[in-house]
Amino acid sequence: MKLADLSLRDLAWRLVLPAGVLAVWYVATDILHLTHPAMLPSPTGVVRAFIRVLTSGELVTNIGASLLRIFYANCAALAIGVPLGLAMGLYKPVERLCDGILSVVRPIPPLAWVPLSILWLGIGTLSVVFITFLAAFFAVLVNTIAGAQGVDRQLVRAAQSLGASQRRLMSRVILPSVAPSIFTGFRVAIGVSWMSIVAAELIAAPSGLGYMIMYYREVLRTDAIIVGMLTIGLIGLAMDFGTRWLERRLLPWRTGFHL
Numbered sequence: 717m718k719l720a721d722l723s724l725r726d727l728a729w730r731l732v733l734p735a736g737v738l739a740v741w742y743v744a745t746d747i748l749h750l751t752h753p754a755m756l757p758s759p760t761g762v763v764r765a766f767i768r769v770l771t772s773g774e775l776v777t778n779i780g781a782s783l784l785r786i787f788y789a790n791c792a793a794l795a796i797g798v799p800l801g802l803a804m805g806l807y808k809p810v811e812r813l814c815d816g817i818l819s820v821v822r823p824i825p826p827l828a829w830v831p832l833s834i835l836w837l838g839i840g841t842l843s844v845v846f847i848t849f850l851a852a853f854f855a856v857l858v859n860t861i862a863g864a865q866g867v868d869r870q871l872v873r874a875a876q877s878l879g880a881s882q883r884r885l886m887s888r889v890i891l892p893s894v895a896p897s898i899f900t901g902f903r904v905a906i907g908v909s910w911m912s913i914v915a916a917e918l919i920a921a922p923s924g925l926g927y928m929i930m931y932y933r934e935v936l937r938t939d940a941i942i943v944g945m946l947t948i949g950l951i952g953l954a955m956d957f958g959t960r961w962l963e964r965r966l967l968p969w970r971t972g973f974h975l
Contacts, residue, residue: 738759741758741759742758742759742760744756745758745759745761746758746759746760754936755938756938757938757942761939762939762942762943762946765940765943766943768940769928769940769943774928775943775947778924778925778927778928779947779951781841781921781923781925782913782914782917782924782925783951784841785845785848785913786848786909786910786913788841788845788849789845789846789848789849789851789852789909790848790902790906790909792849793849793852793853793855793905794856794898794902796853797852797853797856797857797860797901798856798898800857800860801856801857801858801860801861801863801864801898801901802864802894804857804861804864805861805862805863805865806864806867811861818857822854822858826850826912826915826916827912827916829846829847830843830847830916830919833846833847833916834919834920839920839921840920840921840922841921843916843920843921844913844916844917844920844924847912847913847916847920848909848912848913850912851905851908851909851911851912852905852906852908852909852912853905855901855902855905855908856898856901856902856905857901858901859897859898859900859901859904860894860897860898860901863893863895863896863897863898864894864897866893866897867889867890867893867894868893871893892967895966896963896967899959899967902959903956903959906952906955906959907952907956910948910951910952913926914926914929914948917930918930925944925948928940928944929941929944929945932944
């Protein structure tokens with residue numbers, strides 16, 4: 717019962733500010749009519765637009781397209797970023813070899829790659845996945861490197877003194893120590909994935925939430941634009957909560973401190 721009360725209290729605190737913003741928005745648009753609907757539609761107008769694009773199947777189709785691209789991009793980022801980050805964090809020669817080129821490429825915004833990605837891969841899923849992969853990859857890589865470099869040396873020496881093999885040392889000591897940093901990188905990667913994929917779909921895709929937002933911008937349907945934006949925010953929130961839940965399940969030894 718106590719845990720349930722704490723959960724409800726936490727949920728109530730999280731809803732206070734959104735409810736306040738929604739109330740001000742409703743009063744300003746539906747009651748006082750301070751703005752033109754083309755500039756800022758009312759909440760009821762956004763709800764009607766949501767029902768329209770949902771019942772037509774347009775919203776579900778575009779959500780599916782964006783999620784599939786994010787899935788491909790983040791799987792590739794984890795598959796490449798984690799092993800490379802471990803190698804760079806644990807072995808100095810690998811870090812010296814790779815750090816130079818990665819330090820040059822990392823500051824380049826993913827959207828700067830859009831012209832080349834269209835030239836190399838054409839307009840469509842491959843271009844968007846490539847751009848999203850670049851954003852997610854460096855988030856995973858940097859956090860994995862930081863986690864590998866922060867492994868407690870005393871734990872490693874203790875395991876070696878007890879006769880642990882290199883494989884056992886990696887699976888029982890290093891990976892459990894680095895796993896929290898990998899999850900942090902994955903959470904950051906999900907956030908930057910949404911930012912990059914929407915921007916990429918605005919330019920280089922015939923489907924997806926970014927494409928939907930761009931289409932309705934051209935026809936001045938602000939209500940549908942807000943539907944797309946809120947959908948991105950809610951899906952991103954759900955993915956972040958899902959990642960946190962998975963982290964708590966897989967890494968029960970990780971504890972935090974709260975005042």
